[in-house]
Amino acid sequence: MKIFKVGDTQLAVCEACRSIKSMTFALRDVPFSDGSGIVKNVLVGVCDTCDYVIVTPQQSAPAIKRELDKQRKPLEARVPAHMVDILNLASAELGATPDFSKVLIKYYVHTLSLNEKKALHLEKYLQNDLAKGPSQKRISLKGIQVYDDLNILKERSRMESTTDVLKAVVINIYEDFFDKPKKGVIETLRGLASASF
Template sequence: MIICKVGDEEKAECGMCEAFRMVSYQLRDVPFDDGSGIVKNIIAGVCKTCGNVAVIPFQSVPAIKKQLQVQRKAVESRVPAHMIDLLNLASAELGATPDFVPLLLKYYIHQLASDPEAAVRLVTLLTSELATGLANKRLSLKGREIGNDIEKLKGLSQIDNTTELLKGVVLMIHNDLLVEPDAQRIALLKSFVATVA
């Protein structure tokens, strides 16, 4: 196998230019073909004419596979039982059944992962009395993006522990939907429920 180094150049077919072009090997974030995710920081052949990734060298395959696994793996955690109750109540508030809970959590995690201002509030929520209790109920979230979203949110919120992070998100949902109802968000989530239910 020929190993490409960053900075190496060669001629290769570029799908975007539909021609043979000079490509330069560089570190790039490469999206999956189906747009469902992204492989971060792999060596890829970048077309020097159009700037698009033209070639993924074979050596990057293990890194891609690893990333795919990370993205497909469910996020498993254990939280205090009353947290599951809070999520069920929040779901009911939206006119949904407990089946909606994983989607509700994923929606929040995804939103928070791109909202630094809201993400830092998670730490404060964890000081609540409701954040305590024996972690005895399983919480499982599946999906390709959930792993990435959680990593992003850990960075933004400065909460490294997945369980603590999820507890913070549960308490934010509790707050937005039940304690200080955020009418706008509730309306949005209700339409979301109507769409997926």
Template sequence: MKVYHPNDKGSAICHRDGRVSTTFAYRDLPFRDGRGTVKNILVGVCDTCGDAIVIPAQSTPAISAARKHVEHPMEISVPAFYVDLLDAAATRVASNVTPDFRKRLLIYYVNRYATGLEKPSELARVMKKSPLADVAIKGMPKKRLSMKLSDQASERIASVMDQTKLSKTELIKSLVAKINDDIVLPKEPKHLSELTTIAEVLYA
């Protein structure tokens, strides 16, 4: 991989000026959708019009990190027992996790369904066969699950909702039921190695 430095020269196709020479420089780069800016990254600048037209590989991690800060709030209200189950699952993964690991668990499972590792059609049936379906919730207090989602996480939740025809609340409740079946109830939790690695990295 070629690593570029400020004032390095190159050439590229500019949407305004065609084939042009470029000079690498640090710039603030706004996202095309207008939702945020990545600060001080190295880009190739068109020597004719001054637009940033080349993004070298070394700058992509900074762009990804900045994009993660463009967050979508998600809030749903569920019976308190569902939040308790998320926390119970988290403590089976690692003893030092904090409440933000609830989101990590949910998104881990969302990704499994969004990428085809699990069948989305299963989620519509999970609640019907889960012990949670028989839990009496009359009079049970509700808790609010609040989290900030990246663009990717938000898009994947929308994708799974579209495939399953579940509302956001129904989807989250079904995911908690699946987590209960996979992690809380079994003697040997599923996906424990992967989830423990995630926790170790997050809380290092």
């Protein structure tokens, strides 16, 4: 892959000028193609005649992807209130604040997505009494990784609903922390919690 520097020039076909023009690489704020947002300070090739953005080189793709992910809507699920309490209690068990709940869920979604057997077992948690109750609170998750992990987990667990998957994950967390405590898992998470505060 060729890496371009600010100030590099080359000839390119400018769609706006409808001819071959000299183009210079520069940092620009670029709108998404669907107009839903803007990525600031990306390296692009700009037409020297009319200022049209002619190319966005490959090297700018990761930064653009990050911005797209940032502006993506969070994953949301409505859950019974006691599920939020379980996450808060588990976080407290790790010496963390309730803010750690999101990391906790992401960690479980990730590790479960890598474990076919555990993923298949996940749906059984929905038969637990803790799966019941009116859904009056919300779990909201943001991040690039969790979208991908959740999609894999849905496939592997044969569950279609994001809400069901997240409910089952919370009950899995309850089991690992309070019902049949798994020392190894808790220790690993304690390490993670200490690094994030």
